[in-house]
Amino acid sequence: MIHLLSLITFIPLVGALVVLCLPKDGRRPIEVVGLLATALPLVLSCWLYAAFDCSDAAGATMQFVERHAWIPSMNVQYYLGVDGLSGPLVILTALMSLIAMIASLGIKERFKEYVFWFLVLEVGMLGVFESLDFFLFYVFWELTLVPMYFLIGVWGGPQKEYAAIKFFLYTLTGSVFMLLAILALYFQADPHTFDMVALMKIHGSLSLKFQIIVFLGFYLGFAVKVPAFPFHTWLPLAHVEAPTAISVILAAVLLKMGVYGIMRVSYTMLPLGFEWFLPILVMIAVINIVYGALCAMAQTDMKKMVAYSSINHMGYCLLAIAGCSATGFSGSLLQMVNHGIITGALFLLVGVIYDRAHTRDITVFGGLATRVPVYAGFMSLACFASLGLPGLAGFVSEFLCFLGAFTRWKYHTAVAVVGILVTAAFFLRMIEKVFLGPLNNRWADLSDMNARELVSVVPLAILMVALGIWPKWALGMMNATMMHMAGLFK
Amino acid sequence: MIEHAFLIPLLPLAASFLILFGGPERKDSPLPYAGIAAIGLSLWISLRILFDAWSGALPLPYEADWSWFSFAAELRGRPFIFDMRAGVLIEGATAVMLAVVCLVSLLVQVYSLGYMHGDAKFKRYYAYLSFFTASMLGLVVSNNLLVTFACWELVGVSSYLLIGFWFEKTAPPYAAKKAFITTKLGDLGFFLALLTIFAYGGTFNIVRLRDAVAMGYLPELVLTLIGLGLLAGAMGKSAQWPLFIWLPDAMEGPTPVSALIHAATMVAAGIYLVARCYFIFAASQVAMDAVAWTGLITAFLAGTMALVPYDIKRVLAFSTVSQLGFMMCALGVGGYAAGLFHLTTHAFFKALLFLGAGSVIHAVHTNDMRQMGGLSKRMPVTFMTMTVGSLALAGIPPLAGFFSKDQILEKVFERSPFMFAVLALTACLTAFYTFRMVFLTFRGEERDTERFRHAEESGGVMTVPLVILAVLSVCSGWALEHAHAFARLVGSGPGLLPGAAGEAAHHIDPMVMATGVTGAAFLAIGLAYRLYCTPDLSAALAWKERLSLPFKVLEDRYGFDAFFLGLVDAADRLAGLCRWVDAEVVDRIFVDGWGLLCRIAAELSNLFDALFVDQAVDGCGYISRDVVGANLRWFSLRGRVQEYLLYLAVGVSLFSILR
Secondary structure, eight states: OOHHHHHHHHHHHHHHHHHHHSSSSSHHHHHHHHHHHHHHHHHHHHHHHHHHSSSSGGGGGGGEEEEEEEEETTTEEEEEEEEETTHHHHHHHHHHHHHHHHTTOOOOOHHHHHHHHHHHHHHHHHHHHHOOOOOHHHHHHTTTHHHHHHHHHHHTTHHHHHHHHHHHHHHHHHHHHHHHHHHHHHHHHHSSSBHHHTTTGGGGGHHHHHHHHHHHHHHHHHHHHHTTTTTTHEEEEEEEEHHHHHHIIIIIIHHHHHHHHIIIIHHHOEEEEEHHHHHHHHHHHHHHHHHOOOOOOOTOHHHHHHHHHHHHHHHHHHHHHHTTTTHHHHHHHHHHHHHHHHHHHHHHHHHHHHHHHSOBBBGOOOOOOHHHHHHHHHHHHHHHTTTTOOTTTHHHHHHHHHHHHHHHHHHHHHHHHHHHHHHHHHHHHHHHHHHSSSOOOOGTTTTOHHHHHHHHHHEEEEEHHHHHOOOOHHHHHHHHHHHHHHTTOO | OOGTTTTTHHHHHHHHHHHHHHHHHOTTTTTHHHHHHHHHHHHHOOOOHHHHHHHHHSSOEEEEEEEEEEEEEEEEEEEEEEEEEEEEEEHHHHHHHHHHHHHHHHHHHHHHHHHHTTTHHHHHHHHHHHHHHHHHHHHBSBBBBBHHHHHHHHHHHHHHHHHTTTTTTHHHHHHHHHHHHHHHHHHHHHHHHHHHHHHHHHHHHHHHHHHHHHHHHSSSHHHHHHHHHHHHHHHHHHTTGGGGHHHHGGGSSSSHHIIIIIIOOOHHHHHHHHHHHHHHHHHHHEEEEEEEHHHHHHHHHHHHHHTTBBBHHHHHHHHHHHHHHHHHHHHHHTTTHHHHHHHHHHHHHHHHHHHHHHHHHHHSOOOOOOGGGGGGGHHHHHHHHHHHHHHHHOOTTTSSSHHHHHHHHHHHHHOOHHHHHHHHHHHOOOOOOHHHHHHHHHHSSSHHHHHHHHOOOOOOOHHHHHHOOOHHHHHHHHHHHGGGGGHHHSSOOOOOOOIIIOSSOOOOOOOHHHHHHHHHHHHHHHHHHHHSSSSSSSHHHHHHHHHHHHHHHHGGGGGEEEEEEEEHHHHHHHHHHHHIIIIIIIIIEEEEHHHHHHHHHHHHHHIIIIIIIIIHHHHHHHHHIIIIIIHHHHHHHHHOHHHHHHHHHHEEEHHHHOH
């Protein structure tokens, strides 16, 4: 046994501890350890990808399972495993962590603490997707909160303290309801267990009323993370105030925890509650899509605009889940991966311009394409990917999302497609105002992207194109599990 | 050769990436020739396929596809792995369209060597052009409607890049955005149609979908909705009413781009889509009627709008919209072959007219026809070829436009004499505005001597494509009409409803109709001659004075632009409202409200603490000191120790008893 998942999860923790022991003044060793501790999990998760069993038979089982008793008196286990649902998200997390770590190399002050908290954050994120024991799951879930609080609160923008406390308290509130729901399930199970795989099998004995109440508890926890309307307002503020790399992590990984939770927990453990909630969920999804896009259109701050576009894109995921079909689940999961890559790139790119111009106001630029062609090219690519241009990653997943929802919610889907138009409108307007037209002389000596920025953006750009042309690479890993999931309650 | 059909779009695609990434931007970069070579190869394959199909050596339709990706899908509650296959489907119409697109594309690329010579972004221009051609060819050959849609969006983005090619100016980026968003609005319909197709048909494959429709698996209402969705997509891409607002602005792009994308090929994609999915429209009378009326309204409105502009490219743009309306109308009345025929001939003569206009603009550096005049003396080749193109557009026999327009009018008359009357009137308008343009540009006296003196005939690299297109504009109609070659090649369209085309409701002698329409066209040309072939424009201006209101309406494009701008404005206001609601209502209620709730709870518990818990403590103190203690003092005051001991003993014994 190689303990692949444990290695992936805890190498960053080892890195964090090593960083703690390093002297504060030597920047280089901290950089090396930080990069190594994020690169190794990525290498290992590539191994995971290669060794992953994509056959139909493997769809119903967890792979790379590690299972040990942890606190026997409460029947708590150390239980890790991945399937086609969590596997892609683990790889995404490892990838985006490395990218964000590269982007973090520009952090000037208190670099040591920054790397420490960053690595702890990665442990939490990876653990959430891998754990199959609720106790462990909750530990990891909460583990993401504290580092995030410090990363925003210390290294953030002008309103960082306010944003950090808002983020922390708000998401913590959600988690508390989730904890109650977890405990309810624990005590309902006989014998009492936190084992998620076992809990997936007890839904037959749960009454509708119980399922609804527990569902709502979980939903509050997940919806805040997604973020689903009306619990989304912490996101724009947190994004605007967070440092670039943390925005990347927030958008690319943290939001996925919510959708992952809905698919992994709410749908499989509480099918009746889920079914009961679907008509509401689809409304929320449509609001997320249309309202999120409209809010984005009204923003003049680039980062806020991208943040609201995330709300719109996560709406696609919710819509697809509300379709409650294999198509929808595939679409939702693929959209999560693609959104992580695309929006991660968008936040990186917004950071690039902010570092130079010290403003993100769309209206003060103009004609930058002549001055910074490489930057303009990448930004346009990312924008087009985000608005769902075919040939780039977003298209197939968006299409699958709508396809998955359409069979069941025809009118809702028909309304939701308006979101596509609005998304196109605000991204194109942004491109026009910032890059096209006559050059605004105020920016006549802006410099183009440097090597570090290119190293962090280029891999994402390549992935956008690769997954757009050949979505098989991602879908192949998911198909069997999605089939299994869709067939659970048929 | 047919087995290499998949290479037709892939060659220009490879070329576009080679050009973009293959080397630095230099004036003498050889990379553009890679684009020309690639499209030349594609043209060769297409022509071989066309020839084989025409001679009957190649049985059509030909289909070949490969697995693209698979995903877990679900239909009627049954999950399965859906294999998404991408490939080629070659029918008669496809073969024709491939040849047309490749040919015009090649000519435009050669022409651009002259037109774009010396531009700072010469190489990038060729990369975009090749990318456009690749996506357009992909759209044409694809056997999978989702892939068609993907290519459809990609031609849209190529169009965006090329309209906005001179992005240092203010107008082109705006026009590019307008084009993209307007077509995207129509694409939402296409998108919904695709969703409906999959939900009911379970496939994106055109042949399988056709079988499913033929077997009656799809209810008529569903087919109608799919048809209307596809039509919405076509309205955007083919600039049909009311989404035609973007095409005149799209003229901000380089003129060869207008010729290729906004005249010959991309704007024909909507027509082609309707033709490709004709089996869907044919199954629904409502969808057919919608197509016909959309085409009719578009043809007429755009025909009238072409009467007033002085920008040579805008005249041609409105003309293109009007002609696309003709094609759409033809398809809607069951004239499958007639519509596609007009698409083909129009591609040649309209590309010719645009390239000719480009040649003029290249020479005089303005689009404004009021500053031209008398140019026939300076640019004889351009003048001659453009006259040929104009005659073809005006539908004068025996040029190409005559045959195709004639077929359309005939088909439309069979369906409805009213529609025929509108289209015939539009045909006269066509003749009038076309020759208004020719006379304003080339005849009369020079109105701007400075520009006139510097005007020179364009070089061979630009005139040769003009001549080739002129030859095609002369011959293609007659050659394709001959022995019904074209109709035989594309077929008459699959599965028509009896009412739509089976028996004609009205009959007219083709000779009478052709003579009448041609005569009217000649009259219109004569009128244009009287008004515009004069030393100055006084006669025309007098008319404009007299008819100021209609002119105003036409110059305002019937207010459609204003309407859509108002729509954008409304959307912006709505967005602003959403932003306000988000910050001031949702955030206040759910975040601040939650915070407030916690604060209130905290205050309450504090109050409780202060009022009850703390008061209880104080109360105990009060009771023990002021109530009990004060009374006990009565005992203690007396200072009798024995009494105290007595009370103690009583108390202890009471306790022990009570226990």
